[in-house]
Amino acid sequence: MYSSTQLVDQAKPVKNEHNPLPVISANPLDLPADTFREGLDRRRANRAVLMAWVHDALVEGIDxxxxxxxxxxxxxxxxxxxxxxxxxxxxxxxxxxxxxxxxxxxxxxxxxxxxxxxxxxxxxxxxxxxxxxxxxxxxxxxxxxxxxxxxxxxxxxxxxxxxxxxxxxxxxxxxxxxxxxxxxxxxxxxxxxxxxxxxxxQLPEIEPDSSVQRITEDQHRQLEARIEELGLDRDRVKNWMIKASKKRFADFEELDPEFYQVLYRKLDQFARSAQ
Known part of the structure; x- marks a missing residue:
């Protein structure tokens, strides 16, 4: 998990026929093949664990x-x-x-x-x-x-x-x-x-793009009513929306019409899986 030179430090001692004392190779590539392979396999497994931990433990916006x-x-x-x-x-x-x-x-x-x-x-x-x-x-x-x-x-x-x-x-x-x-x-x-x-x-102020579509108030109310009707956890639905949209939408009223349809159809699936 550390620098590549530690393959040498953690390697098994290698005996020289002219010198009975264990010696350490100065170059990892000079190590016995089994020892070198074991080191690489151990590092690959450790790195996979580290990467999974980094993904789960580090918080965007803080870390x-x-x-x-x-x-x-x-x-x-x-x-x-x-x-x-x-x-x-x-x-x-x-x-x-x-x-x-x-x-x-x-x-x-x-x-x-x-x-x-x-x-x-x-x-x-x-x-x-x-x-x-x-x-x-x-x-x-x-x-x-x-x-x-x-x-x-x-x-x-x-x-x-x-x-x-x-x-x-x-x-x-x-x-x-x-x-x-x-x-x-x-x-x-x-x-x-x-x-x-x-x-x-150095650039002039630009007015927000009014062409970006958002769902209507009626659609927002309809979505909230459907979530309540199906007995779904609003926060869980919202968290799914944020993750599925790759954080494009932080709240329901920010949805565009296309993703609104995706989410609305997903509600029935959520309700079935909760049964």
Missing amino acids: YGRVHVVSRSKCHAGKDCRNPAHFSKPSLFKPGAEKICGMLGLTVRYPTLPDYEKAALTGAKLSQIIIRCEILDPSGRVVADGVGARLLAQDYGDINKALKMAEKSAHIDATLRMAGLSEVFTQDIEDMMQRRAEENA
Whole structure:
């Protein structure tokens, strides 16, 4: 579950015919085939368990999030956009990184942080900060590291904020490397949001698109009445709607006519399965 070099650390000792003492191969590819295969199989199984846990335990909006990356000149809806293709790859937040490290029993340290603390105390002029984060296993061994950089100008010269932002970036970078999560998450969402805000600030305000259809009040009342008539749990129906629509709709009145029909037909199926 950690870096690939630990295949060596966890491998079975290999005896050399000229040296009776067990020796460890410097390259995992030099290990006996059975030992190498066992290590790979164990890692594949552990990674599957980790990915399932990440999917179930991390909460969007708290542990990770997405940002609307299409400019307002092309999509005026912004964060209210319903098109998943207009949003970034999920970005891991610090709470999510802390959750992952905590679950694995790992701790972090920032070996370069004291240098900046000393520089700040002596009044040295800094223009940028580069922090390294190391992730340690319970024995104190470094299993992954990452780097975070920050220009003080980004935080208007506030060195305290710049340090915290660099630390956060380094921690997230190290966590993504340690757990092999770069295929799932990205980072630097704050930078993306800042660039998007600057870009949008240069554009004129655009009126909301009135062509987006929503169900009528009568249809909304009809849906609510049908849910009550069938004795269904409204919250469970709503949660299904949110999940099935990939979060395009947060409440019944937001439904468009097409998905309204899908949901309405689904109610009878819910009622039958509850019997």
